[in-house]
Amino acid sequence: MRRSLAPSQMAKRVKREEDDPEWTEERSPDRKALTSLMTSQMTSLMTSQMTSPSSAKDHEHFIASILSRPFKVPIANYSGPLGLRALGLKRGGPRRALHDPFAEGALVLYTPPQLSAHQQLHADKDKMEVHVVVDPLLANVLRPHQREGVRFLWQCVCGRRVAGSYGCIMADDMGLGKTLQCIALLWTLLRQSPTGKPHIQTAIVVSPSSLVRNWYNEVVKWLGSRVNPQAIDGGSKADIDAQISRFLSQRGVRVATPLLIISYETFRLHATALHRGSVGLIICDEGHRLKNADNQTYQALNAMKAQGRVLISGTPIQNDLLEYFSLVHFVNAGILGTATDFKKRFETPILKSRDADASDKERAAGAEKLTELITIVNRCLIRRTSDILSKYLPEKVEQVVCCRLTPLQTRLYEHFLQQNNPVEKLQDEKINVSSLSSITTLKKLCNHPALVYDKCVSGERGFRGALDLFPSSFDPRCPQPQLSGKMLVLDLILAFTKSTTSDKVVLVSNYTQTLDLLEVLFRNRKYTYVRLDGAMSIKKRAKMVERFNRPDSGDFIFMLSSKAGGCGLNLIGANRLVMFDPDWNPANDEQAMARVWRDGQKKSCFIYRLLSTGTIEEKILQRQSHKKGLSSAVVDQKGPSSATGEAQAEVQAEVQADTLFSLGELRELFSLNQNTVSDTHERLKCRRCVNGAQVQRPPLDADCNSSLAHWHHTTQRKHLSDHVLKMSWEPAVSFVFHQQAHIKD
Structure with missing residues (x-):
């Protein structure tokens, strides 16, 4: 008293x-x-x-x-x-919130229950709850969707959305500010809670090695000296273990270094040291790396003592539903049962319902299970698409450009299929090692004949006698664009961009061998360029990106290996991006394409996805479409049922086309369709075209995230809005899918 x-x-x-x-x-x-x-x-x-x-x-x-x-x-x-x-006396009066919950623009994450006058009189002032309010330093710069995201993250991590669960997945599209939202969550948890004390003392951010320094810079950018983060991006094993030990041994309400930033590889290698302690929160950036529950990185992270878990991934479904299960299980174990339970209860009926030969009963059962899955997962997953950025970002024009093979490419392609006959090697509808090698060879041939020249010289299987197909003047060290349809189109796009605009270009490829070849071409054309691949150190990458983005930088082209820098990089210094070759995983391509069209970009963006007509590259695009359709149905909750009229019929037609690319149809990969302007367009069985010409417009709500069946498409340059691609049409372009997004009134 x-x-x-x-x-x-x-x-x-x-x-x-x-x-x-x-x-x-x-x-x-x-x-x-x-x-x-x-x-x-x-x-x-x-x-x-x-x-x-x-x-x-x-x-x-x-x-x-x-x-x-x-x-x-x-x-x-x-x-x-x-x-x-x-003097042994208690402070008078109730606890107070760290920030004013009634200030204009205050972002209140928690409001304590209202107490009557009688309850207040008898309440223990030292146990009364207080408001949890995001620091105005961050709340004042958060956009509406980001404020919603921070509130969702806080509720999940504090166990207020799913009883007994303290994790969530932030599956926002690229460019929506996932990093900033997580920093706001982190800072709030480190400083306050309804009890008036910090909710956590320490936290760990795990990211790809290329983003460790970026996370450090972002934390310092937004919080300044308020937090002293520790980034581990190199050093000996003993030194790293010592740093981890010091971090985990910290005690007290306000520790000196509350945040550790570490790469996935370093975490896995030093898991033993990390498992000796515990943290209040672990954030996994580019969390789709944890899609396989059997790999060592997943197991090392899953064994970490951390009650709160946040997984960041703009593409939580990359290939199949079992990967999706692994991510959900990591943040909230048991919410979907075991992997076996999940496969029987959800995966099997959902996939059966999407088969072209599915019965009405199977479709109904699949739809019911899909709805049930979405209902469960949505309690711990937040997903917003780039549509909400329309008021902040400039227009984007995305174009899938089908390029004819040159006569040399066609002869080499047919020669390889006849001699190697990879179809015979497919057993039990599965691709073996030999078939994977054949796929890689065909993809390189689509890029340029020079990439398979050594195989022709050595007479490898599939290329015996193929050396005679090359012109006598051929020099593999000096690329000739006219020998590759895609390289010829790229050469024209770069030339017209350089001569008619002040734009910069990002060029992305999956193969460093292809980048080597293109680098020679750029030197011959006297283009200024920089190159980022796996051989470059993290510190040099950051300096290169910073220099390229400066308006006064003289660099015209940023060459990028998709595996080394396809995610996290901010390359808004350029507004044109060329994807020179496709990846099997649509998430990898989407990550790479998001390097230029993101927050901070001021100019209209143009994305070019180059494909060789009628080849394995179009099959890869079609497979991507199937995977994106599955992701759209589960994550974005879109599907045939959301469309109406003709749109619904078109989506249904596309679903039926997508199912042609199950494992049983992989044999079609090893074929060449020379009598088409676009194998993909033919398979979509487009209802808006008559005699190969589009006569009906796509649905009004179609955008770059819609299926290709809803895009504009053309076999003539006059229908394009991009003047650079118009001028680059002849002689190699055969067909173009094109779609605009965020068009300003």
Whole structure:
């Protein structure tokens, strides 16, 4: 019970203490000290009054002088609330929120329950909850969708959305500010909670090695000296283990280094040291790396003692539903049962319903299970698409450009298929090692004949006698663009971009061998360029990106290996991007294409996806379409049922086309369709074309995220809006899918 320290009340307690010995024994020595001090002050006051003048005027003057004195706490050496604690007393009044919850623009994550006057009177002030408010430093720069994201993350990590679960997946599209949202969450958890104390003391961010320094820079950018992050991006094993040990051994409410930033590879290699301690939160950036629950990285991270888990991935489904299960299981174990349970309960019926030969009963059962899966996962997954950036980002034009093979490429392609006959090697509808090698060879041939020249010289299987097909003037060290349809189109795009615009270009390829060849071409054309691949150190990458993005930089082309820098990099210094070859995983291509069209970009963006007509590259695009359709249905909750009229029929036609690329149809990979302008367009069985010409417009709500069946497409340059591609049409372009997004009124 709190007791008044007013002189009148102290005097009463002094008298009671003299009259009641038992009461005196219950008083602490500190209370007696206070009582003695107050008695002394009262005696002094009475003495001064007796010696003061007795006239009414003098008395009033004396009282006025007493009342005019500033209030002084009658406790020796008092220095605020800590002075009370030093005397064993508790601070008066309820707890207070760290930031004002009623300020304009305040982002309140938690509001304590309202208490009646009676409840407030009897409530324990030291146990009353307080508001949790995001620091205005961050709240004032968060966009509406980011404020919603921070609130969702906080509710999940604090176990307020799923009972007994403390994890979530942030599956926002690229460019929506996932890093900033996680920094706001992290800073809030480190400083406050409804109890008035920090929710966590330490946290770990795990990211690809190329993004470790980027995370460090982002934390410093937004929080400055308020947080002292530690980034581990190199060093000996002993040194790294020592740094980890120091980090995990920290104790207290406010530790010196509350945040550790580390790469997936380093985490796996030093898992033993990391498992000796625990942290309050672990954030996994580019979390689709954990899609395989059987790999060592997944197991090392899953064994970490961390109650709160956040997984960041703009593409949570890359290939199949079992990968999706692995990610959900990592953040909230058991929410979907075991892997076996998941396959039987969800994966099998959903995939059956998407088969072209599925019965009505199977389709209905699959739709029911899909709805059930979405309902469960949506409690711990937040997904927003790039559509919400329309007011912040410029227009984007995405174009899938089908390029005819040159006569040399066609002869080599047919020669390889006839001699190697990879179809015979396909057993049990599965691709073996030999078939994988054949796929890689065909993809390189689509890029340029020079990439298979060594195989022709050595007479490898599939290329015996093929050396005679090359012109006598052929030099593999000096690329001739006219020998490759895609390289010829690229050469024209770069030339017209350089001569008619002030734009910069990002060029992405899956093969460093292809980049080597293109580098020679750029030197011959005297283009200024920079190159980023796996051989470059992390520190050099950051400096290169920073230099390229400067407006006064003279670099025209940024060459990028998709495996080394396909995610996380901000290359808004360029506004044109060329994907020179496709990847089997649509998420890899989408990550790479998002390097230029992202927050901070001011110019209209043009994306070119180059494909060799009728070849394995179109089959890869079609397979991508199937995987994206599955992801759209599960993650974005889109599908045939969301469309109406003709749009619904088109989506259904596309679903049926996609199912042609199950494992049983992989044999079609090893074929060449020379009599088509686009094998993909033929398989979509487009209902909007008559005699190969588009006569009906796509649905009004179609954008770059829609299926190719809803894109504009053309066999003539006049229908294009991009003047650079118009001028680059002849002689190699055969067909173009094109779609615009975020068109300004």
